[in-house]
Amino acid sequence: xxxxxxxxxxxxxxxLMAFNPEKDSEVEARWTSDPDFWRLxxxxxxxxxxxxxxxxxxxxxxxxxxxxxxRFDFAIxxxxxxxxxxxxxxxxxxxxxxxxxxxxxxxxxxxxxxGYGSEAMRLLLRYAxxxxxxxxxxxxxxxxxxxxxxxxxxxGFVLEVRRRQAILRDGKRWDEYRFGLLREDWERPxx
Amino acid sequence: xxxxxxxxxxxxxxHNPETDAEAAARWxxxxxxxxxxxxxxxxxxxxxxxxxxxxxxxTGFSFMIRVLTDDRLIGFVDQGMAQPQHGETWVAIGIxxxxxxxxxxxxxxxRVALRYGxxxxxxxxxxxxxxSYNExxxxxxxxxxxxxxxxxxxxxxxxGQWWDEINMGVLRSEWGL
Numbered sequence: 001x002x003x004x005x006x007x008x009x010x011x012x013x014x015x016l017m018a019f020n021p022e023k024d025s026e027v028e029a030r031w032t033s034d035p036d037f038w039r040l041x042x043x044x045x046x047x048x049x050x051x052x053x054x055x056x057x058x059x060x061x062x063x064x065x066x067x068x069x070x071r072f073d074f075a076i077x078x079x080x081x082x083x084x085x086x087x088x089x090x091x092x093x094x095x096x097x098x099x100x101x102x103x104x105x106x107x108x109x110x111x112x113x114x115g116y117g118s119e120a121m122r123l124l125l126r127y128a129x130x131x132x133x134x135x136x137x138x139x140x141x142x143x144x145x146x147x148x149x150x151x152x153x154x155x156g157f158v159l160e161v162r163r164r165q166a167i168l169r170d171g172k173r174w175d176e177y178r179f180g181l182l183r184e185d186w187e188r189p190x191x
Numbered sequence: 192x193x194x195x196x197x198x199x200x201x202x203x204x205x206h207n208p209e210t211d212a213e214a215a216a217r218w219x220x221x222x223x224x225x226x227x228x229x230x231x232x233x234x235x236x237x238x239x240x241x242x243x244x245x246x247x248x249x250t251g252f253s254f255m256i257r258v259l260t261d262d263r264l265i266g267f268v269d270q271g272m273a274q275p276q277h278g279e280t281w282v283a284i285g286i287x288x289x290x291x292x293x294x295x296x297x298x299x300x301x302r303v304a305l306r307y308g309x310x311x312x313x314x315x316x317x318x319x320x321x322x323s324y325n326e327x328x329x330x331x332x333x334x335x336x337x338x339x340x341x342x343x344x345x346x347x348x349x350x351g352q353w354w355d356e357i358n359m360g361v362l363r364s365e366w367g368l
Contacts, residue, residue, distance in 0.1 A: 043274045096232045097348045136345055161341025161358045166316060168277045173315075178358065180343055 008127055009074075011119035016074035016088060016127070021062075024075060025055035027084045031107035040145055041105045043167065043176070061089075069093075072132070076106070076120045085111045088124045090132070098135030098183075102128065121155050129183045137181045142167055143174040157181045195307060196254070198299040203254035203268065203307070208245035211255055214264050216241040218287025227325050228285050230347055230356070251280065252312070256300045258291075265291045268304045270317070278315030280308055293327055301335040309363050316362045322347055323355040336361045 009016040029051045031037045038046035049057070058073075065071045070093040076086035086106040093100035104124060106117045128134045139157065141148035149159075157179035165173035196203040218224055219236040226233055236244065251271035257264055266286035273281060282304055286297045308314045319337065321328050337359035345353035 043277065045276055094230060097230060097346060099346050135348070136343075138343055138346070158344075159341075160343055163318065163340055163358060163360055164316070165362060166277060166279055166318070166360070168315070178341065178343065180346075182345060 006126070006130075008131060009123065010079070011123055013079060013114075014085070014116050014119050014123075015077050015079055016120065016123050017077050017082075019058055019062075019073060019075045019087075021055045021058040024084050025051045025058060027107070028058075028087075029054045034109070036109070037105070037107065039142075039169065040148065041103070070095075072127070074120075074124070076104075076116060078116070085116050086120065088120050090124070090128055090134075090137075093132075093134075098133065100128065100132075100134055100137060102137045102139045117151065118154070121151075125155065125181070125186055129186055135183050138178060140176055140178045142176055144169070149177065152179045155181070156186055158185075195311060196303060197259070198303040199259075200296050200299040201256050201258055201265070201303070203300065203303055204257050206245055206249075206253055206255055206267075208242050211264060212238055212242040212245055214287065215245065215267070218266075218285070221287070221289070224285065224287060224289070226349060227322070227328065228283070230322070252307070254304070256284075256286070256296070258296070263288075265296060266300065268300050270304060270308055270312070272312070278313070279318060280312065280314055281318050281320075282308070283319070297328075298331045298334050301331065305335060305361065305366060309366055314363065316360055318358065318360045321357050321359065323357055324349070329357065332359055336366050338365070 029049055032054065033048040035046040038044065061071065061073055065073060071089060071091035073089040074087065075084055076088055077084055085108065086104065088104040090100045090102055102124065104117060104121055106112045125137070128137055139152065141152060158181070159177055160180045161178035163176040163178065166176040167174040216236055216238045219241065222233045251269055253269040254267065255264055256266040256268060265288040266284065268282065268284040270280040270282050284297060284301055284304070286292055305317060308317050319332065321332060323342070338361065340358045340360050342355040342357045344355055346356040347354040
């Protein structure tokens with residue numbers, strides 16, 4: 001028996017698991033045909049991707065993870081039936097500073113508001129701070145996404161930067177918000 | 192119209208990997224310069240690597256900085272256009288010759304780069320990141336018109352201490368006021 005009693009990848013409702021590009025790419029491609037999905041997760045122009053494009057992108061990320069060891073990708077799956085509901089990843093990792101960026105999304109609007117994202121975030125934070133031994137995580141969200149802001153604040157992230165009017169969407173300028181979370185704040189009891 | 196790439200002390204010129212790599216490799220052998228510029232672990236670049244680096248397909252608008260009086264190559268300034276649809280670039284600048292530090296050459300080059308960004312690229316805003324131990328750069332960027340927009344707390348660990356990455360930005364509506 002090991003001293004480790006923690007199941008790093010298991011939540012109550014979801015698990016962090018590997019991607020299977022053969023099977024998952026079709027689901028991920030479906031998410032990209034929803035412009036809201038893009039606008040909630042990315043500064044890039046919304047652009048529907050084919051299954052083949054998504055698969056190629058996944059494979060490129062796998063290669064990057066293997067060669068540079070600067071990213072960790074997880075599929076968020078339901079424990080009940082293994083269905084893919086989202087992704088969670090850590091990237092732009094700088095080992096010398098213990099710093100990385102974190103990204104998490106639930107793909108289908110019908111799967112949002114079920115607690116899947118919160119559970120996956122708790123698992124991902126523990127993985128980042130207690131397995132990768134990172135010191136700090138950075139992530140961003142946008143002024144027009146108050147739900148995203150609340151989500152990050154609930155998990156202890158602090159708004160650190162407002163990049164003024166950095167986003168132009170639907171003819172309006174919006175701020176990009178950058179959030180940070182330090183390991184010592186995450187570890188503090190009663191956080 | 193005035194010469195778009197000419198400032199009061201410096202002008203911005205094209206990259207020439209063949210003639211510029213030697214100076215750039217020498218700059219990269221200075222760890223103080225390397226740590227002011229970049230968060231990656233400091234590593235001196237060989238002449239070969241620097242040549243390849245300079246010859247690589249540019250992802251944005253890259254210039255060398257030369258002194259007006261004697262044409263001496265003293266640094267570089269790059270603007271990367273990650274998301275052109277939002278009208279924004281991220282700018283990186285380095286004065287590699289330490290005897291030109293603190294004398295206004297970098298600020299002048301940044302002013303020229305901003306004029307290029309706002310009047311030629313028609314940007315809406317220009318952004319940069321700077322480390323909290325680089326006080327000279329912070330003063331220079333403020334002089335060129337950048338405002339602090341926040342700090343990524345303890346994003347760097349160097350010489351046994353934590354430092355912040357400070358994010359700055361300047362909007363076209365603020366520029367040149």
